[in-house]
Amino acid sequence: MLTTELSEADVSALRVNKERLAKDLHHSCQWGYGIRWGDGSTDTGMQRLALSEEDKSVRDWFIQTMKDLKCQITVDEMGNIFAVRPGKRTDVPATFIGSHLDTQPTGGRYDGILGVLSGVEALKRMDEMGLETEGGVGVVNWTNEEGARFPVSMIASGVWAECIPLAKAHDLKEVPTVASLPTAASAPETMKSALQKIDYLGSVPCSYKATPMAAHFELHIEQGPHLVSAGQRVGVVTAVQAYRWYRLNVIGRDTHTGTTAFEHRADALYAFSCMMVRAREVAKSRGCLASVGIIEAKPGSVNTVPGTVSFSLDIRGPETELVAEVEKELRKDFDAIAAEEGAGIGKPCRVEWTLDFDSPAVKFHEDCISCVQDSAHAVVADAPVADTKSLVRPIMSGAGHDSVFTSKRVPTSMIFVPCKDGLSHHPEEFCSANDCATGASVILQAVVRYDRKRFT
Amino acid sequence: MLTTELSEADVSALRVNKERLAKDLHHSCQWGYGIRWGDGSTDTGMQRLALSEEDKSVRDWFIQTMKDLKCQITVDEMGNIFAVRPGKRTDVPATFIGSHLDTQPTGGRYDGILGVLSGVEALKRMDEMGLETEGGVGVVNWTNEEGARFPVSMIASGVWAECIPLAKAHDLKEVPTVASLPTAASAPETMKSALQKIDYLGSVPCSYKATPMAAHFELHIEQGPHLVSAGQRVGVVTAVQAYRWYRLNVIGRDTHTGTTAFEHRADALYAFSCMMVRAREVAKSRGCLASVGIIEAKPGSVNTVPGTVSFSLDIRGPETELVAEVEKELRKDFDAIAAEEGAGIGKPCRVEWTLDFDSPAVKFHEDCISCVQDSAHAVVADAPVADTKSLVRPIMSGAGHDSVFTSKRVPTSMIFVPCKDGLSHHPEEFCSANDCATGASVILQAVVRYDRKRFT
Structure with missing residues (x-):
């Protein structure tokens, strides 16, 4: 047949x-x-x-x-x-x-x-x-x-x-x-x-x-x-x-958790936390999604403020342009968050983005x-x-x-x-x-x- | 001599x-x-x-x-x-x-x-x-x-x-x-x-x-x-x-980053981020310090919302009682944050605390x-x-x-x-x-x- x-x-x-x-x-x-x-x-x-x-x-x-x-x-x-x-x-x-x-x-x-x-x-x-x-x-x-x-x-x-x-x-x-x-x-x-x-x-x-x-x-x-x-x-x-996958690094400064006042810190993990909260707000406002699946904080010791945090960011949306807009807004917002954390010591955090994958x-x-x-x-x-x-x-x-x-x-x-x-x-x-x-x-x-x- | x-x-x-x-x-x-x-x-x-x-x-x-x-x-x-x-x-x-x-x-x-x-x-x-x-x-x-x-x-x-x-x-x-x-x-x-x-x-x-x-x-x-x-x-x-060291687990639910709307998530890493932001606010208000040095998110995949996050928390203050007060307030606040994340699916996150070290x-x-x-x-x-x-x-x-x-x-x-x-x-x-x-x-x-x- x-x-x-x-x-x-x-x-x-x-x-x-x-x-x-x-x-x-x-x-x-x-x-x-x-x-x-x-x-x-x-x-x-x-x-x-x-x-x-x-x-x-x-x-x-x-x-x-x-x-x-x-x-x-x-x-x-x-x-x-x-x-x-x-x-x-x-x-x-x-x-x-x-x-x-x-x-x-x-x-x-x-x-x-x-x-x-x-x-x-x-x-x-x-x-x-x-x-x-x-x-x-x-x-x-x-x-x-x-x-x-x-x-x-x-x-x-x-x-x-x-x-x-x-x-x-x-x-x-x-x-x-x-x-x-x-x-x-x-x-x-x-x-x-x-x-x-x-x-x-x-x-x-x-x-x-x-x-x-x-x-x-x-x-x-x-x-x-x-x-x-x-x-x-x-x-x-x-x-x-559409979706895009990024790897981000937040670079601050390792310091002692017991002797470093908040205003003297460039705490990469604190900056990350503010970024993640912000990412959801921005994505939500445009009908998109933003998610972090992988995170690593270094040096990874209970009494050291992490000077480096690396994480994955996954942004999705129904249109390619919407994803691009979320990225653009987050780049601006993450820079602002980083600039504030560590400003007190003149050594603010900074953020690096790498685009790993782009699927329109x-x-x-x-x-x-x-x-x-x-x-x-x-x-x-x-x-x-x-x-x-x-x-x-x-x-x-x-x-x-x-x-x-x-x-x-x-x-x-x-x-x-x-x-x-x-x-x-x-x-x-x-x-x-x-x-x-x-x-x-x-x-x-x-x-x-x-x-x-x-x-x- | x-x-x-x-x-x-x-x-x-x-x-x-x-x-x-x-x-x-x-x-x-x-x-x-x-x-x-x-x-x-x-x-x-x-x-x-x-x-x-x-x-x-x-x-x-x-x-x-x-x-x-x-x-x-x-x-x-x-x-x-x-x-x-x-x-x-x-x-x-x-x-x-x-x-x-x-x-x-x-x-x-x-x-x-x-x-x-x-x-x-x-x-x-x-x-x-x-x-x-x-x-x-x-x-x-x-x-x-x-x-x-x-x-x-x-x-x-x-x-x-x-x-x-x-x-x-x-x-x-x-x-x-x-x-x-x-x-x-x-x-x-x-x-x-x-x-x-x-x-x-x-x-x-x-x-x-x-x-x-x-x-x-x-x-x-x-x-x-x-x-x-x-x-x-x-x-x-x-x-x-005084200081105290804790290990905390936030337990939510692993789900797909691309198909799970925010209101359907119990994202343990998002809950963590809110907790870390809150920990600084509470500690600051009492002249204390709160820091996270170690964090691990599982399963650790770009396109999976982490269902489990473990982290260290280090709270310090000039008096033993102040540290205890910060802990008490954070236990309440962290529970509230966890309860909100995942409420939309009736499976909210939950938080577990272990005190590892207590130094009055x-x-x-x-x-x-x-x-x-x-x-x-x-x-x-x-x-x-x-x-x-x-x-x-x-x-x-x-x-x-x-x-x-x-x-x-x-x-x-x-x-x-x-x-x-x-x-x-x-x-x-x-x-x-x-x-x-x-x-x-x-x-x-x-x-x-x-x-x-x-x-x-």
Whole structure:
């Protein structure tokens, strides 16, 4: 049976196997399971940092699983794994389902993992149906999407899109606080060395030219409260908000906590505290977000006022310009805060900014969005409500995803499913087996619809 | 020549050898020299953490130097080193000069070091003069005064005074941020294990009963701006301000930085920032100090809102009651801040306090204070000013010192000399060779005066 020979009704009837998807997903979570939060066998979070030993194990399992489905495997210089189920035509690039298998240090079982596993399940379903596609269908596992161990998120899809130079990515060092986890080496390691260590430094160039795609679809938990609080089942992702990641240093002066009056201090940590309070005020006033995830104060002694504080700053907003405005205002305000702290001794604090990552707002591709929307409407059509279309809504993504980078080179869109309390990056992150299967069925149909669109 | 046979004028004429003191002091700083800040050979800070390899080297040098001066050496169970130059009478405890050879991770060359080296120089001076004392005169190097590596300051004099249990001190673990320095082991080490590793776990009980003292005198840089800004040369320390050290945990919830609106966050780092700003306000309003030296935010990822923040809090004030009042107010305010952050999701942050160290305000002993005051007036008497007594002032110590604990068991007082900009716990901490010698001459005379006072 060939996709282009199916009827519209045939396509709309396509569903994944819910039980098999759940089983495979939790099977893959045996590598790097994290903090336990409940009594059930799957009631743990995940701690599977990119390129850790646990990541190697799940990668090995992924490749073996895809080989069993007769896929062709490609590993590129960033350790991205592309598994392609060949189609009828061998002269065209495959349509991909992709996401990532790495997690936050205190992450959950769905962020990224559901995206890859939905691809595995989609291919298993096609295989057992004997469904042939015109172009191939692939599943891709992108390396270090989280940016938790190596502090640039989506770095490997960024290199693939030729938006980030390979050398920069290879030389990137792991975050010391995360490096102190038992899974990592004692001294900060580069990405290239970590790739070599687990034997995932492939020889194929990491580029959309070497490993082309027809399109990229990604299924993800929403990581926000909109779907779950409205009782909706599928989000058709039309765009991704803009964000920028910075590293800041505040430089003051180390002094004794017991003998230095406040007016004689240039306390870098006090200045930081004022900055963080201000960052929320400014971001809020423009409908944006500002967050600090990493902080280090030196020298780090109870009775020494810290002379140096380094921290990460993550600014997000619905429009690229809004993020730029928040940055501009904070640069001014942080300078003012720094100038005041230490003014009494004529040695005020100062602030240094480094922009690590800049992801402008993204609009996804109309063709992909319509495939997702049609599929979503078809999948929820049997729901016991009057207006099933109300269970589907267009939505903007607050988080970055590998789809941000693929969208720069190939038609791309995403599918969101609800997660409990809108919570993610937390061990208790949860998406029900029903919602996982709904999302996977949508992506299965979307890929089939896209294949039909390409070749009819 | 015996101290009790000297005339008052003989005592007032006693001076140390300025050049030798400076030479010995900087010689001892070859072990653990730190950050360079100038071109001169001694223009570096110090990084000599307690019980590090560098600390072992300077201890070995100290013992050899004191043995060459025919001192008897005792090392106790906390690694405190007591070197005693015997007096005429063998049935009485010695009068001690003491301080510490350990430093902050980014410390200078004078804090503690000057106190021990002034004792070395005083004994060298007595030796070359052939001056015999009635009771013995000792020099003591107290272990881990800074509390930088093992986070209880003055812990070893505290055990000696039987104010801190030996087992608690032996089991104390090093601070992880400091432990990550190259001098320390990769996993946090206990004090006992660190003592064993450098072979300074002595067999003599650490107690004022096993190693008694007649009195304890300590010379220290002021670590504050009063002497230097008034152009004064000696501070006669009459008291030490109260302080308390706490460890606090703020527990919120890890969530995604990109998808979690401010009102859905329980951001432990944001709550911390508000607390730090508030701590300064409250402390200032009561003439006290509040400082945070150590902070750790977990999980420590750019795009995860930290769900846990741990930090140190150091509250100081001139009276014990004032410190207690600041604590009381901050407990209330921190609870209110925590309750607000996360209220929107019904999961507010919460705060946990642990009191690590409580040092009530101390008044030094009249006999020791008067010996120091008489000596200070004598040493500055040849200064080219009309009223030389104006170069000496009574002063309160803002910092804790080992003298806080010795004062609980034996007559004690301290001498302050000015330091540049009032700066300490910083590589550029500086005390001129003249000021060092002034202080050392005062302590030499004070010990002689105390010896005479005891036996006439």
